[in-house]
Amino acid sequence: MRYEFLGPLRVRHTEQSHSLSAPKVETTLATLLIGSGRVITKEQLVTELWGDRPPRRASAAVHVYISQLRKFLVGAGDTGGRAIVTRPLGYELRLDGAGWDVDDFKEAMRRGRDLRAAGRHEGALESFERALSLMRGPVLEGIAEGPALTSFATWAEEERLQCLELSVEARTALGRHREVIGLLSTLTAQYPLRESFYRQLMLVLYRSERQAEALQVYRSAQRVLRAELGLDPHRSLRRLHQAILASDRVLDLPAAS
Template sequence: MEMMLATLLVGAGRFINKEQLISELWAGVPPRRAAAAVHVYVSQLRKFLVSAGDIEGRAIVTRPAGYLLNVKPGDLDLHDFREAIRKGHAHQQAAEYEGALEEFERALSLVRGQVLDGLAEGPVLGSFATWVEEERLHCLEESVEARAALGRHREVVGLLYGLIADHPLRESFYRQLMLVLYRSERQVEALQVYRTAQRVLRSELGLEPCRSLRRLHQAILTSDRELDLSMAS
């Protein structure tokens, strides 16, 4: 029943057909009476939602096309997560870095632990979990940009070292750390970060750092004055 509820929540506001639910619940290897089992799970879920406050039993809508979960705006953290990201980007583009940081931090606070841990086996939930994690990492990158723009370099350095330890293959974190260290007059350390990235990527993937990271490395070696003006790309 948990997987059924999770699938309907991810698709809240639109119909999920029975074939999608069967694929999600049994990972492509359904039992003989899968359609009947779906009906049973939906019935159990309705009873659970009634006990949780859906007194009129209208949370789940049934149609020939499938099932739809009715939710109101603001009922799901997902809606707030998307809205915080949207506002954060708008503030960032307007160079309103305090506002941007506040919104990105609000978005990050809504992601508590691994999304759908143990449930994301099917295509719908698996894709959703991957999307949330990518958005979370992008939020972290944007929050680092906002902090750096506010001159909070010492705070950013510590944060980025931790992020690199958790995500050693994400080159954007190396790039951000190299630039912040360089702008803090720690050129030697910035170059050491590049060598670390190079070693890790060679060891784990058999690859060299991406083009933007190599360009930043070269710019730091030559003390390119443009590094003091804008983020390397």
């Protein structure tokens, strides 16, 4: 049995995939899952389900959703119906050996960062690509309204973007800069206020003998940041701009030792 959360929420068992059609039951599972291994109180569930405007019989509704969720999980592979445990103050979801793609993502990121720190860029790239492959789409799209779920969705999106940055960095360190020009062009358009993507795009363009285009990227970043935030680019981006203007040797790909 495996919970898959990094995209549309589903539970897999053997070769079958199971999804919830009832949004409130799905929100209940999502809330219990991100708090797996600890008690989620009924009050927390009510907040995630309805915010600060719960219905009069919210507690009874939570009980119904838990009952429906238990039946769903039994059908999805929870033999014996032991995944959700009732506690005095609420409910606890126990993984008890079940897989969870969030744990797999965190492990792949941790391993990738360790390999990166050791200068093992090929292995780091494999780990970051593994992490990215687990991201199937927006997390909790359409159901993340409460504070805990909204916070988790924000965390997942930031981790995805960091993983993209690290994957690009690993490819660049391996001299595979031309592979990521298209990706970075798309990312700078999608996330125009994220300076790290501009910085990476400028560097790979420069190393691809496209100095003029690299300088144009800087001017675009400068224009967007001034228009949207009233700010100049960060000093790291300004330093890169000056280094490109000077064709500084520090920008050349380090020779393999």
